[in-house]
Amino acid sequence: MKCPYCHNEMESGMLQSGRQIFFSKKRKKFLMLANTSEGDFVVGPMDWLYSSYSRAHHCTACNKMIVDLAAEK
């Protein structure tokens, strides 16, 4: 995949965490779970045995990351 910012080739991989990964418009100070009533959405659901993850692409040239929410898990 080509980076949409600098057009260099991106490396494919995964965004991973030992906890739930979610998008939020505001930084959470204490609660570390998505609050869907505030518009948060889960990128990688929590799993007690394995890391949560989402497919992603990273550009080493401009240090941008694209998370592919539509990719198969």
Ligand SMILES: [Zn+2]
């Ligand atoms: Zn780039």
